[in-house]
Amino acid sequence: MTRIQVTVTKEAVIKPNVWPLSSPEMTCWGQPSVFRCWSERGTDVQYTWYRVGHPNNIVLHQSTDLYLHCSNITEDSQLFCSAFNDVSSQSSEFVSLQLLQSADKDCVYLISSNSHGLVYHCGMSVFVGFSPQL
Template identity: 45%
Template sequence: MVDAGRTGLFVKVTNLQFADTGVSNGLKYITCLFVPVPVSKPRLWPLSSLVNRPTCWGQPVTVRCRCTKGTGIRYAWYQHIHHKDFLFQQSSDLGLHCGTVKEDSNYYCIASNDVSSEESDVLSVQVLTPADNSCIYAVNIQGHPFYNCEDRRSTTMATTLPLTTSQAPVKIHLDTRNRSSQTNQTDQNLFFSRTWTGLPLWYTLLRWGSFASLLMFLCIVLAYAKTRCKKCAKKKRKVHIRKMSHL
């Protein structure tokens, strides 16, 4: 309280609250009236630039909720997921990182005081690759450039995606079945396979069979010729003996 002489007394009042409205004790002619200012619609903006798409590389992002007008403002973030709204945190700053983003969801901020409350625009989070570390997610804030990290996701999938366990046994089973089929086919066609001489077995058997048949034929011919010669020799002897007897 300051005494200004003839002007009167000047009273400085600080830290007024809504409950302070009324007549001050002992000051009959001084009335303290606290009129809170309603909050304006809160605005969202990231504290770090989203142009370089840090979320595509699993980096954290902080989004701030602020009102340009209002007194005694309280901020709270809500998460909309599975058609339900949940109180996420009571703070003006929303921290997004791989540990908090597990699936696609929407967030919004509510700013309120004792006389009014306002809701912000929706902040959308699209989770492309969930993980505790090095996740891939995209943040969409109205009024800011939108990105979807599809190029980063396709590169990651092409370079780091391992062969799934469901694919490996199928491949092994097919290879085994093909090898078994080839083995059976080889066994069935063993008669037509190549021998150590480099020629097919059937051709080798045919050649040796022909050679054996030719030998047998020659033996028969020689035996027949030998028998024929013996008969001729006997006839000549008989003729010679007869001639000698006539003489």
């Protein structure tokens, strides 16, 4: 018999990517959109979505996916997700929301993210997309 010692360590998370699971042009008609946050590395990773606030950021949802709809978009804002475990924590790039028309008038909102070149303008048929990295 031979004695073997095994040491298990958790891997630190890396900066998470954020991408839409639904078409951004649907926001022009007030339709819901879904964003996913994912870190390519890390053990036992947990995710939390935040809205930038002053003096503190506001927790929106604790999950990889964030569901946006006219009922929960009340003002222009910047969102980001945090990927974390017992070893480290990293935050994604910002996703910007711009409310063009409030929910009481058939909501219209724009979503953009500089990190991935995601921009869709409702007045023009222009969509500059990106490919998610898993």
